[in-house]
Amino acid sequence: MTQLSLKNLQQQMMNYLLEDDMTIAGEITQQGNITNQVRLHIYQNAYNQRLKEVIDNDHQMLGLYLGDNLFDQMVTGYIKAFPSGCRSLRHYADQLPEFLKVHPPFNDYPIISELAQFERLLLTAFDAADTTRLTINDLQQMPDLDWPELVLRFHPSVQIAYFSWNSVESWQALKAEKSPDEAANKENIWLVWRNRQRLTEFRSLDSEELSLINMVLKGENFSSLCDFLLSRAGDNDVSHLALSYLSTWIEQGIIRA
């Protein structure tokens, strides 16, 4: 009898785990009182359970928002739609916001995808690269002539999130073990980052600060930031305002050295 090649055997096993294709059962030796179906099911159960635990751990508030039944429906659907191609389980649920955006019944409630997106951003901030952060002392030692040309760079954990629903407020309510408000349509923008104590933080951004942050991201210098503020503030003291933004950013640890 020709032996099943290692490659074919592995493909059959994966077909069982992913598609419930029982072909592999014919390649398993019958031993003791346990059927081959039971033996294989131990692996399939472990596969599904492991992926479910990952989604559960990564998306705890989303789980609370959905409730057990919908959460299980989401997990089953996601595991089916996205067999893991990643080495690390840390990134297994990266496509979950996308999945929720397009798959019924979740796509009827866009806040659900936004909640998932917010939780993924928190994870990204949690283990983004480390780097030295700019301090007030660094700025104090900078020659006056260098100020106009100063180009700021954000800490690697910094992310901007654009939401169209009250997703973050709902997340906060669930975290505080309160019922979230009804889903409400509202444009809102959030800054997410990891602070100096390695804790993940987030706060909302108004349009002025968002514009400044986008200018920094484009590599524009401090002088350009001041010009932008001047165009909005008229005769007010924009250098004071610019320094106020800068010192807040430094204090919050979002600027790298």
Added chain:
Amino acid sequence: MAHKEHPEIRGHMPSFSSNKSTPPEHFLGFGLGLRTDHFQEVLDTRPKLDWFEVVSENFMVDGGKPKHYLHAVREHYPMVMHGVSLSIGSTDPLNMDYLRQLKSLTNELQPEWLSDHLCWTGSDHTNSHDLLPLPYNEEALNHVVDRIKKVQDFLGRQILLENVSSYVTYKNSEMSEWQFFNEIAKAADCHILLDINNIYVSARNHGFKAEDYLQGIDTDRVRQFHLAGHSDYGDYVIDTHDHPVADPVWDLYHQALKRFGWISTMIERDDNIPALDELLAEVKKARLIANDVLVKA
């Protein structure tokens, strides 16, 4: 790196008259798998442990708390690295990105050694995230040996491979798991990490004698023992690593010590993580059993 002294053991060792009573150079003592739940407590209390094992993949991240704590703990303890993604038996090509990350972490941590499992975890670039068993035949043997050699060449060091718990035996297996394991270790010149619990679990599931497994493994390749818990369902046993070490596994550890002598031993708890003290008590128990078997006897 110099090995740590083990005062508790040495205090009970009046003379080293035989090979079994003298810990070999590679003996690190008694350790524990480092888990995130215990990071802060380990740093605050510096428990009396000889070494920690860390799961390599948990620290293949860019930065943040995991890496911070890893390096903080590393300053105080020897470490070994334990991976779950090498997939040494897969018919997919070796994942060079993974190996590069592994090498980089190895350079960062300077571990005493690094290990993974004698298994495969996926094929056609799909990951089961499970430690799946291989058929024990010539084709698999040659395939795995070739890949271990490539991995060891790339990393510039020998690796340890661990036996996994299994629930199926393939019809095209031609030899016992321990014969397969021995042949691989010898041909690839790698070392062996014996998970005593996994031997017990597989023995129950496949109906072989765990003692035969222990007696069948060559003594000169074994460098580390894992001790862990499982879930017993009567007809079969599932390796959950989420319970305390069970009595039959402690008994098997006793026998393993008799055969292999001083082997670096650790408690591996992967889920349902208890208070640190509970795990330290299990480490202490392992230490006492080793003293009983290898010193007092």
